[in-house]
Amino acid sequence: MCAGARSKGAACVGGATRSKRVPRAVREQQMLDAGVRAFARSGYQNASMDDIAELAGVSKPLVYLYLNSKDELFTACLRREAAALVTAIRAAVERGAPADRQLWSGLSGFFAHTAAHPDGWTLLHVQARTQGRSFAREVVAMRAEIVEFVTQLIGAAAREQARGAARARTLAGPEVSGLAHALVGAAESLADWTADPRAGGPSAKEATATLMNFAWAGLGNLLRGQGWSPERVG
């Protein structure tokens, strides 16, 4: 594989490889790009380091030199994609806006990011989950961060509502947490549909509108103390 690498500016010297023109940080990102694509499409077991090196346009020894092992490459891919997703959501949220507007902007950011990075989403949501405990932990931590963020948002909205209206019922902590889990699960499900090109799912914008309608018209009622109970119907 050294021939291909050399043609792109990396030199093979006795198994070790050194980039001449491309800085290491840039090369690493190219390797991670290739890794995300290969792992998302073939899974951890089936994706080969040969394929990943070829996709990245570098030699296999260079991939090992920079990222040590398939295991560490996979972890680096996961971390980068998880951080990018969390950053995209946080950047999209309109701080200081009313709670529903904050939620809407956050969901817009989430669906825009997952639609633009379907391989990254597949890596996080499908491939990472069963590839051993350490990989699962990375994703569980990222998901917990998102759930916590949504929990804070719903909690703040509930307190805001409670100050404004005497009728409003304060949602209990576990209930807020449950709603956040439900909302995150709903978003994941729609993101899977959006990210799968064969599924004929909605665009990022349509997914945002659907979930926002579903979630907020529901949350909005809950926050005003208008829940649903089986006793209401016959």
Add this chain to the structure above:
Amino acid sequence: MCAGARSKGAACVGGATRSKRVPRAVREQQMLDAGVRAFARSGYQNASMDDIAELAGVSKPLVYLYLNSKDELFTACLRREAAALVTAIRAAVERGAPADRQLWSGLSGFFAHTAAHPDGWTLLHVQARTQGRSFAREVVAMRAEIVEFVTQLIGAAAREQARGAARARTLAGPEVSGLAHALVGAAESLADWTADPRAGGPSAKEATATLMNFAWAGLGNLLRGQGWSPERVG
């Protein structure tokens, strides 16, 4: 492993094994029970046929005689758990009741089943997804059946509502489908939380109440034509 099998009533004869007292159908279910538990807890790669045979109290040759291979055992486990889940949901739904009552009863059935069968749920929702295309297909088909069932339910509710109130807006097909995806994803997320004994999540009953509140107070508004739009807020 024949010693253990013989003590439970199976006889080893030159590699082939025959059950003397326990009917084949019962033995197979015991093997599937053991498979579901082992695959859910260790994953497909790490679960060994030795462990599964021991868990089932039979010899390893008997497992191979009945189920051919680890691959076929895994598939049989998946099929049984998928069928059981779909059956539990269908059986729980109160046919002919108002739409919200139908949804509530279906969700009750879903959460009661996943809470009672956490290994089966883990197998379907976590382990099966990345274990090769054929396994993923089984689960994708089951999930599609559930989404379709929920889509029908929401569609029927929308038509019911449209007949009753002049103001009601008829939800478009893709929108109904999107809502069904959102609802199923929310239910999966809460089921993961409920099924994980270390997560301190809600009981099946609490999960049902949370999701029903979230979903119906939201869907109820949508069906009355009261959606959310970003234009409404500042």
